[in-house]
Amino acid sequence: MKEQSTELLTLLDSVDDFICITDLAGTVQWMNCYAAERLGYSREQVSGRDVAIFYPAEQRPMLDAILTEAINSTGSTRKTNVLTVVTREDKPIPIELKVAKSRWNHRDVLLGIARDITERLQMERALRDSDERWQFALENSGAAIWDWEVETGKVFYSDNWKKMLGFTVNEIDDSLHEWEIRLHPDDRDFICKQMARHFRRQTPDYEGEQRLLCKDGTYKWFMDRGKVITWTEDGKPLRVIGTHTDISKLKHSEAALRESEEKYRRIVELANEGIWIIDVHGNTTFVNDKMAEMLGYTVEEMIGRSVTDFVVEKSAGALHIVLERRRRGLKEQLDICLRRRNGTLLWTIVGSAPIFNKDGEYTGALAMLTDVTARKQAEERRFFKAFNAGPSMMYIATYPEEKFINVNDSFCRSTGYSPHQVIGLTSQQLNIWVDPEEHLHFLRELLPDKSIHNLETCFRTKSQQKRVGLFSAELIELSGEQCMLVTMIDITEIKRIKKEMARLSQLHLVGEIAASIGHEIRNPMTTVRGFLQMLYSQGNHSKDQEFFKIMIDELDRANWIIAEFLSLAQNKPIKLQSTCLNSVVKILLPLIQANAAAQDKNVETRLGSVSELQLDEKEIRQLIFNLCNNGLEAMTPGGTLTISTYTVNNEVVLCVEDLGHGIPEELQEKISVPFFTTKEQGTGLGLSVCYGIAARHSAAIDFETNSKGTKFFVRFPVSREGSATKII
Secondary structure, eight states, X not given: OTTOOHHHHHHHHTOSSEEEEEOTTOBEEEEOHHHHHHHTOOHHHHTTSBGGGGSOGGGHHHHHHHHHHHHHOSSOOOOOEEEEEEOTTOOEEEEEEEEEEEEETTEEEXXXXXXXXXXXXXXXXXXXXXXXXXHHHTTSTTOEEEEEETTTTEEEEOHHHHHXXXXXXXXXXXXXXXXXXXXXXHHHHHHXXXXXXXXXXXXXXXXXXXEEEOTTSOEEXXXXXXXXXXXXXXXXXXXXXXXXXXXXXXXXXXXXXXXXXHHHHXXXXXXXXXXXXXXXXXXXXXXXXXXXXXXXXXXXXXXXXXXXXXXXXXXXXHHHHHHHHHHTTOOEEEEEEEEOTTSOEEEEEEEEEEEEOTTSOEEEEEXXXXXXXXXXXXXXHHHHHHHHHOSSEEEEEETTTOBEEEEOHHHHHHHOOOHHHHTTSBHHHHTOBSOHHHHHHHHHTOBTTBOEEEEEEEXXXXXXOEEEEEEEEEEEEXXXXXXXEEEEEEOHXXXXXXXXXHHHHHHHXXXXXXXXXXXXXXXXXXXXXXXXXXXXXXXXXXXGHHHHHHHHHHHHHHHHHHHHHHTTSTTSOOOOEEEOHHHHHHHHHHHHHHHHHHTTOEEEEEEOOEEOEEEOHHHHHHHHHHHHHHHHHTSOTTOEEEEEEEEETTEEEEEEEEOSOXXXXXXXXXXXXXXXXXXXXXXXXXXXXXXXXHHHTTOEEEEEEETTEEEEEEEEEOOGGGOOEEXX
């Protein structure tokens, strides 16, 4: 059955009737899922068995007669037979069976289609004791019912009969003409002959397949069954009742079965994809002309050769895994790189499926291959264009040897090497990594389904300068070879800036402490110095004057130290100049972006038209940096920090917005308090410094916060002197 299409099998399996294909000897070749499941078997268990085993012994002669009649028939038979099939648990199921000879995989077969009539027979038994008129009409649940008074020509059509043809209840009257004008001309003679035989009492009832015209202009197939329930005294039919059952789906399946062989033969011949069939050993048993053409061989040259003869070395391992998965019955689609006869590479997308014989044994696999070489080459060109233009250090190297294949311009700028000094050598030969063992550990973590991201490491430049970078890598396939793509972000300067900012933060801490205790220390020191000065000037202590002088000098030195500390406090003098707030943001932006990049976060700016302000630029830089740093720390990787400026209500507003989790309500009143912090290594001075800077500029700080983030606003009043607007 290996040449059947998935489309055809799906169509046959969608029918809730028994469908079975046998050879002319009655051996099962294929059975749909519905039939196998109703009989209590799997499809593999019924394949290859004599179809007669599913029938009771007393009915097997009748079955043989039905099969023989179908074999000898020259055309499509319309005869339906009532038989009984027996399940695996010996449960009988009454069926209506129709058998026809057809073509399947270049040979004659018998197609059997049967319907479970258990429900109908139960209805017949139940109705036999009641009104005879409805006894027969209701034998098929859901069928369309008609009732014909022969002498008057009046016909009752059920609502379902009209609905099945697409009409409403009032669109069809109760005349025989309604049926006659819708009956397909090619079916008229057959139906009339069947009806005439029954009217002559040659059959207990009559039945036949017919096509009826629907409202939308299409024809539907119906099984028409009827029976005379009232006769005249002279033996003529007086009243006939019957049903119409929609069998369009079955007819379509039958037609599809007849057409499948020719259809799929044309598909194979005309397909724009390569078709390849291998046996259980992986040897080629069939390829179409397109497949041979794609590889530059003839069909005859490929038959009998192993599929591995055409696969590049790097894809051989993957192919072995794929073939093992086919043995287990798994289907999938993947990329495979083949080598043409002329040595060039052929990239393909392969969709494959296993083939099993009638005993369920694996006999090979069927694959359809699409040439995607041009697309792969275009993707590689786009990749290398982006690779060379990338702002981060990037290189491609073999894995796991890490021999350099290509490096981008950023790599050369950061390390000082030129491409020809690197390509072809390994990282070990270049002595790039400060800790080679640590780097080998990184590479061992790299797997086909697992990349590594932002691991901090130290590397050397060409001048042997040590730098710090964030190392990321993933495995890729390039021209059929497994390689690794590495990205590094140089964070040396960021770490230096962070260290410097930590030092400045400590200085501010000292200033805040000095501001809080300086006044209390200076007052007693001034008193002590005064008394020492008085004693120093009295003559009766002349012999101790040298000691008094030393003590006064030391007190002056202590006072000078306190004054230096107080210069870091909030009330220190500031130097105001006319400055555009946007200019300060732009100067500081690279530093903020570098800090964000190191945390895998983003920074956006929305700088509007604002007036120039009287600012101490150094202090405003500190304010902006502190707010941005807090915002970045509040977010998870991938978040975006937004810095905005705009004018509203005669105020220039600086807004720093993060996408963190917001500030808990119980902490909102404490955030401006010096030394209050929720960070493990925080000093609690960042925001207090910001509030101090804002106060020295007559500005106000407020914020909005919720579970989706926080916005800090610094509102600077616009003076009349600074009303000129700078357009950005």
